[in-house]
Amino acid sequence: MSANRFVAKPADAGESLVAVAQTRYALSNIRRGPGTNYADIGDILDNSLLVYFPNTRTTDNWLWVEKGGLKGWLYAGYVEFTPAIGAQPPTHPKTPYDGKIALWHWKGLAVPQKTIADLLKDIRAKAPAISQIWVKISDGAKWMGEYDSGALAINGREDIDRWVAACHRAGFEFHAWAVPHGLRIEAEARLIIEACTRAGVQSLILDIEREKGNYWQGGAAAVRPFMLQLRRGLGNRYHIGMSVDPRPQQYRTVFPHEWSPFIDSVHPQTYWQIFRKSPEDALSSVWTTWGGFDKPIIPVFPGGAETQEQIEAHTLATQLHGAKGLSWWRYGTIARWQGVDRPIEITTSPADPEAPPRENFAEQVIILPTKSGFRSGTYTGKAEFSARANTWGWEYLYVGTAERTSKVWAEWRQKLPQNGLYEIAVFVPNRRATTTRARYKVHGVVGAASEVVIDINQNQHRNSWVSLGIFDLDRGQDNAGRVFLNDVTGEPDKFIAFDAIRFRRIVSTPTGYLPAPEPTRGRRPTRVNGVYVADGYDSPIGTSEQRRADRLWPPGWRDASPFGRRYFRGTPSEAYHTGADLNFGSPYEDKGMACYACASGVVTFAASLAVWGNVVVIRHDPLFHPSGRVLYSRYGHVQQIRVRVGERVARGQRICEISDAFGRFVPHLHFDLSATTILERQPGNWPKLNFSALMKNYVDPLDWIRKHRN
Known part of the structure; x- marks a missing residue:
């Protein structure tokens, strides 16, 4: 029997079912016929969404399946088919996020666009499935404009109105998010109420994390008075969500039972990269830890993660755990949109061919400390830096942080191969990187009057690449491809690391591109x-x-x-x-x-x-x-x-x-x-x-x- 002979789907295949295929193997073969003697025509990954036909099961346990344009036979002995939730009605109270994909926006200085309209136009072009924009309005008792500048900055109610109007024109909902500190309760609540009572502000998400100096510092005692102030100003029907670090060890540090009477939904920051877990394990931990909170769970996913992991996380959250909404952190760090631009409910068959990725990475350059492209110095005339061997195989520099006056500086400079969009990322080592506010400055960004400042919490990361963002760089501009960092963080008794910087150029696949046909012997392009x-x-x-x-x-x-x-x-x-x-x-x-x-x-x-x-x-x-x-x-x-x-x-x-x-x-x-x-x-x-x-x-x-x- 020829391995290339094709056994078609039986005429009496019967009803098809949509399911999540949880496989025993990393890659499970789809074959041309029901047996290992038939040619392998493709693979499915663990936790893939597909269509299968139960009535086609053979005596030796092969089934007909369809996935992303692939159609053939799969051995069912190594696969568990879990029915997809699909469009089943929610079991929790309705939220403003049901059936919606949201995108977080942090600050204007962290994105390449200089107007709200241009930012929204870019999102609409790259991810039509996104329908909500979550915009940061305040940090503590200050408007977000204290940490931002330009046309996207929010300094008061007029800026809220501009954002709402622009979102409405572009077909987006506007939702507010804030970082309360719990130190100046009346002032913080008053500012949030002023923002959220403007027409068109659909809901509020509070970012509640335990990080000294940056997030909630009021302890358990401040939660109730703060939330009573908010509820008096916003009413009991106004939806307030809470975003948290979902790891089990963080649960008690944010006093969940104090927040529970006032909160309508929880938004776990499911950053599997930071947690050093798979998406499956990270989501399982989220529902184990926060499932008992008895609030709708709307996960937050990392926009900079690998596309296949994003798709897997989306599938598991919506089709197994029953999440009725998702959000992505954050605009400005997403280089590839295929995993982000996916609706909550199943609107097309998983059997249909999948579109090829629209964005991908081309050239990559990494600048290592003390190597070509890196310079450093001191303002004191003394040897301030210390050096340490990196677990990843190179040496990096570190120094104690300064509150106001800088002692040291460093710069990474890359000669750009051509103009265009670049993802710039920094490597954070596992030692001597405890600052929560390393202020990287990116130069040569198109349209920016000065450098773009990105704050990175090094203390959150261990031996990992952290995206500063996606930047439109013009090699003809002064200092294009330059990243600068000094030791001023406003913190005493911390360490700041000066490690590697990575540049990756982003290219877009032309519309209408089709993948190459089945591989054959002979030279192929690289x-x-x-x-x-x-x-x-x-x-x-x-x-x-x-x-x-x-x-x-x-x-x-x-x-x-x-x-x-x-x-x-x-x-x-x-x-x-x-x-x-x-x-x-x-x-x-x-x-x-x-x-x-x-x-x-x-x-x-x-x-x-x-x-x-x-x-x-x-x-x-x-x-x-x-x-x-x-x-x-x-x-x-x-x-x-x-x-x-x-x-x-x-x-x-x-x-x-x-x-x-x-x-x-x-x-x-x-x-x-x-x-x-x-x-x-x-x-x-x-x-x-x-x-x-x-x-x-x-x-x-x-x-x-x-x-x-x-």
Whole structure:
């Protein structure tokens, strides 16, 4: 029987059902027929929304499924189909957010647009599904204009009216949000009431977090008097929501039972990147922690997260947990809109073809402290900076914060390859970064009269990239591509870190673009519409001729511990293996042999880890076209690393050598592939005996490379 023969959907397939497919594996194959002897035509990811036909189930447990234009047979033994909630009526009291997608706006200085109309026009063009704009009106007893400037700043009721009118003309609802401090209760409440009683202000969201000096500082005793003031001014029918850090350890710090009588909805800041969790685990924790609060849960999601994770979070929140609304933090940090621009209710069939991504990243440059493109100095004439080794493999600088007078400064300067939109992000290390107000200044932004100032709470982040925003940069302007930071934060007894800066140019896919057809043998492009793409995968070891040959692994090489094998049985090291342990010849013969990038991509980690020794992680380009599958590869126990974080590598480029983790192991290359972002968040991830975690995050490297050699 030919593997390419196609078995069509049965004529008596019966009724279709929309479901969330919760899979045992990171990638589950859709095949041309009901069996592994049929060709693989595509994959579905864990927590994907799809259509399946229960009546097509075969005696050996294959089902007909349809997902994003793919139609074929899926083995149901490894998939649990959970019915999607879809458009079922809500079980909680109605809120202004039901059926709506909202976008948070922080301040005008943090966005490239200079008028409200231009900002709203851009949102409408990029995300038609968004219907609400949540605008920050105040911080403590001050209008937000105290921290902003320009036409988007809010300094009083007239500015509220301008925003409301502009939103109405553009087809958006205006909702207010504020950060109360609980210190000047009457003044804070009076300002919020003045804003929210203006015509067209639909609701209020209070950002209640426990962070000394920036958020709620009034303790439990101030909650009731503050909320009584608000309710007297706004009435009991006016909807007030509360946005919180949803982690279990933060629950009691915001005094939820004090707020409960006055609050109508809760908006958990479900930032799985900061929490170092998957979207699934983060959302499960949200409902476990805040489900007992007995208020409608309307999650807040990170706009800068990976698109596939955004889609997964959207699906889980709306179709499993029953959230009737969502919001995205924040405008100005969203580079790719495909995951954001999705309605709450299912309006089209998950079986329909999905549109390709409209935005993607092109060139990327990372400027490391003390390296080319970085300068620093002091105003005191003394050596003020201290240096520390970064967990990610480079050295960074830090210093104690200054309240008013700066002692040090640093700048990162990138020569722009061309004009256009750039995402600029900063790396925050896990040590000596405790300031809540690192004030980065971005220069050369089109339309800005001076630098754009972005405050970053370094204390919230650990070994992660944090977006400053999306900026329209003109390389012809003075200081274009320059980021500046000093030590003035207004805080005593904190540390501020001066770490890496990343520039990523954003390109838009032309309207009408269609992905490439099914891959065939032969040369494929490595860039499509300005986006780098992977033209295939190869073995990470062997000569160039061997890596191009049909045999995997090359002659003389063997895999001592194949994917999924349980090894070191009966010892503390017992585990399921995440990839391949590649050896050549007799023991120690392969030490010093070259390792090569299995596909094109960008290095995300290159440093030493406990137990592992030296490790390299590469985030590979999307396979064949901009909407193709993105994988991460890891090369463990190596030596002589030739690449650094942020460097682009080509397929087959030499990146390191096989070694022994500083004598811990017999020399070999540990090589694995992940279909999730687990290796970007945790380069040393090791699921040990958690077989479910293994299968949800890793794929068999031998099988993947064999199928995607091209």
